[in-house]
Amino acid sequence: MHAQTDTAQPPATLQAQRLACRRGDEQLFSGVGFTLEPGELLFVRGRNGSGKTTLLRTLCGLSEPAVGTIHWQGQPIRRLDDETRRQLLFIGHRDAVKEELTPLENLRIHLGLRNENTDEETAWDALQRAGLQGREEVPVRYLSQGQRRRTALARLLVSQARLWILDEPLTALDRRAVAWLFERIAEHLEVGGMVVTTSHQSIDGLPEPRILDLD
Amino acid sequence: MLRSLWTLIRRDVSLIVMRRQDVLTVVAFFILVITLFPLSIGPEPDKLRTLAPGGVWVAAALASLISLDRLFADDWRDGTLEQVALSPQPLAVAALAKVAAHWFSLGLPLVVLSPALGYSLGLEGAELLVLALSLLLGTPVLSLLGAVGAALTLGVRAGGALMALLILPLYAPVLILGAGAVSEAMFDSAYTAHLSLLGAMLAVAVPLVPVAIAGALRIALD
Amino acid sequence: MTARSIPWLKFTAPPNFYVLAERLTPWLWGVAALFLVAGLYVGFFVAPPDYQQGNSYRIMFIHVPAAWMGMFLYLLMALYGAIFLIWRIKMADVMARAIAPTGALMTFLSLWTGALWGAPTWGTYWVWDARLTSTLILLFLFLGYIALHAASDDREKGGRAASLLAIIGAVNVPIIYFSVEWWYNLHQGVSVMRADGPSMAPSMLAALLLMTVAFWVYSAAIVLRRAQSETLSREARKEWAQQAACGRLTRDTRERAVAQAQQENAVSESGGQA
Known part of the structure; x- marks a missing residue:
């Protein structure tokens, strides 16, 4: 965990502390914590049913964790002000395309x-x-x-948005589209953006990610 | 905020226009339910006339109920609801926008049609006006209450039937006041009290019910 | 935050609640039985016949407490629902869910006895009277809560949706009640329900009070019992619940389970302040 310095501007970080999530009566994972700094890529890994989607939905504030807290730019994720909320982009499994x-x-x-x-x-x-x-x-x-x-x-x-949360973005994409997406993610990270993502496919070609293993 | 709401309203209306068969289905349902009254009761004008206020109002309540079934379901299934919940405006305001779009495209046609149907059941003159006016004030409340049910039953087994069980009891006061106003008009007594109470209900429901809808949507999204 | 240190919150920990309910219910059953016998005795043998209705009025000793209970239990259920939604105390949802069937039963009982009372008194089992109609709607509110709670695959989610519904219903109960009352007065003028005169014999009143207490205590007992079994099924995988199900819950296991639950809470809380 990184030490936090006191500055007037809240740090543009995504902080998760001791997260635990449940689905029904089943405990999916517990004790998940990290601080994501600008320019970092977090890759969430885990087998089917390990709770990757739940974690991503929790990180953007849709689901509520059973235990633990999440802060985005210093604000609790479920109580963001409008501007901070706009700094977060989520593309889910269900992609909201009509x-x-x-x-x-x-x-x-x-x-x-x-x-x-x-x-x-x-x-x-x-x-x-x-x-x-x-x-x-x-x-x-x-x-x-x-x-x-x-x-x-x-x-x-x-x-x-500075923070992208992408759930399985590679699904159904051909090789060219994957290359294009990786390029776009790399660009985003270079200018100080942050990305949280998951995939079952190979992610060779992405900048070196931090790995979060849910298994 | 206004821009995003406008986007939402426009999108919903244009989606409903694209599926205009939905509007037709609801309108046809409304007319059919009213047709059932003379068929089951008999064609005597006197009998029909006494039943007219209640008949039109019950038909409107049922039509509103079936039309609301899918208010949030499509957006929930394809992930749009998540995006709305994550967008900068409060979810309650977005919910109000969606209900407004829904009412304009599916509730308003019922209000417009109601005088003709009231006439077919034997209502006359000022009574028809009161009927339309009571529906104009009452159906938005029905839409709002129904939207709570639609949100609560998202992703739940047997959604439609369950929604009827949850929502119809809450419809009772609106129905009493709405049909009551028309009955009063038939006896030439003061119907303004009923209409003012309906208006008061609408004024209370518009700011409060969307908060409940937003709460229910958040639970469904969790 | 400070609320967590209040002692009564001790019983929000499922094992503590279980043990408390285990200790309370035998007493509650006993008290309920006692008051029921006393109430029925006074109601049937001591209280004089009504000068108008003869003996048929005696069903009131069941009808009136059941009607009160139904209304009260709905509000209590909504209150527990609100506690669950605001403070996320799971035992509140267990309690609300345990209350619902008893509330529905009481409401149904009051309708049923009302019909039986109505037949000899004014010659019909059912009239669309203001009170009957709003009680019927109350019954549907209970049924809606039960159905919505059961319809969700995820118990937590179903509980939250049902709690929200209970609160909306509770806000609506007075509106429904007054609108129905108003509707009825407009249509009928005077209520036929005014059969019981202003003066009531003291023994009648005594029987009514005894029966009311009996209904209260019975409801408390059955609700606690139902909440107990719901707790066990929710915690079925935990050691304490398995021991408790066999009737061999040791103090040691219970304290460990409570400590564990508190630790989980403490984690989420310290995280909340960070």
């Missing part, structure tokens, strides 16, 4: 919900870079699983 809408509409709604000001140009550009060129205005229903996933991941390109 099938009836096009990738462009999905992205616009995402931005609108988070109240982020991005012009049309940036949104189009992001979708292009996410490999959805020519598909921007086709309802997601007619796209492949991988393209649907790219629609969700395009959020990373327009996001101003």
Whole structure:
């Protein structure tokens, strides 16, 4: 655990202390603690059912841990103020992509919900870079699983959040998309961003992560 | 905050417009339930007239109940609800926005249609106006209360039937006041008391019920 | 935070609660039986027949306490639900859940006896009277709570959803009650329920009070008993619960279990202040 210095600005860290989570009556894990500093990547590892998704949902404040606390930028995770909340981006297992809408509409709604000001140009550009060129205005229903996933991941390109929490981002992605995502994560870390992620696939090609083993 | 709410309302309305068959289903359900009254009671105008206020109100309550079934279910299933919960505005306000969008697209058509259906059951003149007015004040309260049920039964077995059990008892006061207003109008007595009480209920429900909805949504997301 | 040091919170630890309930329930059963016998005796043999209703009014000695109990238990259930939601004390959810079936039973009993009373008194088993109608709605609120609690796969989650429902219901009970009352008065004018006159013979009152106490104590006993078995099933994997299920819970095991539970709490608390 890192020593904390007293500064006027709260530290831009994600701190977890002695977390324990339960699903039903089952204890998933306990005693999980870490401090994630700017520029760090945390990779959560564990077999199926070890509680990776639960941990990630807990870290972004959706689930409540049975024991322990989480602070993001010095604030308890379930009581963030609006600005701090916007510094956190979560892309879950269920990726919040509406099938009836096009990738462009999905992205616009995402931005609108988070109240982020991005012009049309940036949104189009992001979708292009996410490999959805020519598909921007086709309802997601007619796209492949991988393209649907790219629609969700395009959020990373327009996001101003410092902390990304990505649950199984590699699912359904082809090799090119994986390379693209890794590149994007590396860029984000370089400018002082932080990433928490999990995957069952190989993560060779990512910057050296810190590993959290739940088994 | 206003911008994100506007986004949410617009998105919900446009999604409902895309699935316009849902609106049609609810409207058709509303009309069908009312059709059942003459079919089961008989066509005598006098009998139907006495039953009209209650009939239209019961049909509206049931239609509101079935239309709310899926209010949060789709967003919950595909993860949008998580994103809404993590977005900067309070979840209660977002819930209110969703209920508002839902009411505009599924509740308002019932209100607009109600005079015609009231007329078919034998209501006349001012009574029709009171009927529409009582529904205009009452159905938003039904939507809000129903949304609590929809949120509480997210991801739960037998959601629809359970929701009816949870919510219909809470509908009782609105139903009493709404149908009561029309009955009063039929006897030319003062219906304004009923309408003011309905308005008061709406005024209390709008700030308070969304807090309960948000609480229920957080439990469902946990 | 300071609330945790108050002694009565000792019984929020499941093993302590279990032992307390174990000690209390035999006494409660005894007291309930005593008051029940006394109440029934006074009610049936001492209290005079009513000058209007003859002997049929005697069902009141069951009807009235049951109706009071139903209403009271709903509010108590909502209170426990609120405690569970605010302080996350799991025993509060156990208590709320244990109360629900008894509350539903009491409410049903008051409807049932009301119907039986109604038949000889005003010639019908059921009228859409204000009190009957709002009691019926109360019964549905209980059933909704029970169904919602049972419908969730995750007991903790189901408990929280059901607690929220109980609170919403409790806020609504007065609204429902007054709106139904108002609805009824508009339609009927005078209530038919005013059969019991203002003057009540002292022995009638005594019987009513005895029966009320009997119902209270019975409810307490059965609720504690149900909460006990719920606690055991929730803690089924723990050593103390397994011992307790066989009736061999030692003081040593219990204290260890309590210490462990407190330690878990302490961890989450110190984390909360960091």
